[in-house]
Amino acid sequence: MLNPGILLPECKVMESFIKDSLKEYLEIKGTISGYQHGFMEGRSCLTNLLESLESWTQALDNGYGIDVLYLDYRKAFDSVPHKRLLEKLKIYGVHSKLLQWIQSFLEARLMRVGIRGSFSDWIKVLSGVPQGSVLGTLLFLLFVNDLPEWIKNSMRMFEDDVKI
Numbered sequence: 001m002l003n004p005g006i007l008l009p010e011c012k013v014m015e016s017f018i019k020d021s022l023k024e025y026l027e028i029k030g031t032i033s034g035y036q037h038g039f040m041e042g043r044s045c046l047t048n049l050l051e052s053l054e055s056w057t058q059a060l061d062n063g064y065g066i067d068v069l070y071l072d073y074r075k076a077f078d079s080v081p082h083k084r085l086l087e088k089l090k091i092y093g094v095h096s097k098l099l100q101w102i103q104s105f106l107e108a109r110l111m112r113v114g115i116r117g118s119f120s121d122w123i124k125v126l127s128g129v130p131q132g133s134v135l136g137t138l139l140f141l142l143f144v145n146d147l148p149e150w151i152k153n154s155m156r157m158f159e160d161d162v163k164i
Contacts, residue, residue, distance in 0.1 A: 035155055
């Protein structure tokens with residue numbers, strides 16, 4: 001019997017095709033927030049820090065004080081609700097067979113806990129994007145993509161880390 005917790009190489013190849021196509025589509029539409037620096041072409045931890053420093057310097061030059069709030073989502077990748085993520089993907093224009101494939105990719109997962117050679121029964125995974133998968137990171141970024149719409153102050157994001 002195949003271990004349901006193991007991703008087959010064929011799945012990784014399919015994920016790569018889907019990720020590249022989806023990312024290109026979202027970039028053409030300008031969907032991905034400009035505040036996000038994680039896993040984005042031409043952006044990095046360094047660009048995140050440089051933009052933050054520029055923003056803070058400008059505020060100080062204009063006579064304002066600065067307070068910085070750092071957020072790091074706890075178990076960020078594990079806590080993404082599948083239904084909300086799928087709804088956001090629909091809003092971003094992902095439909096039909098691609099949306100069905102992503103839904104299967106997310107919901108057709110099982111997990112179990114092992115301690116000292118003893119294992120629990122397999123149970124269905126109800127939330128989260130698969131860590132270590134090719135597509136999981138992009139799906140997480142899309143889930144938090146609208147965060148800047150809710151924050152009125154200057155902010156920068158790098159994956160699940162946020163500076164406000």
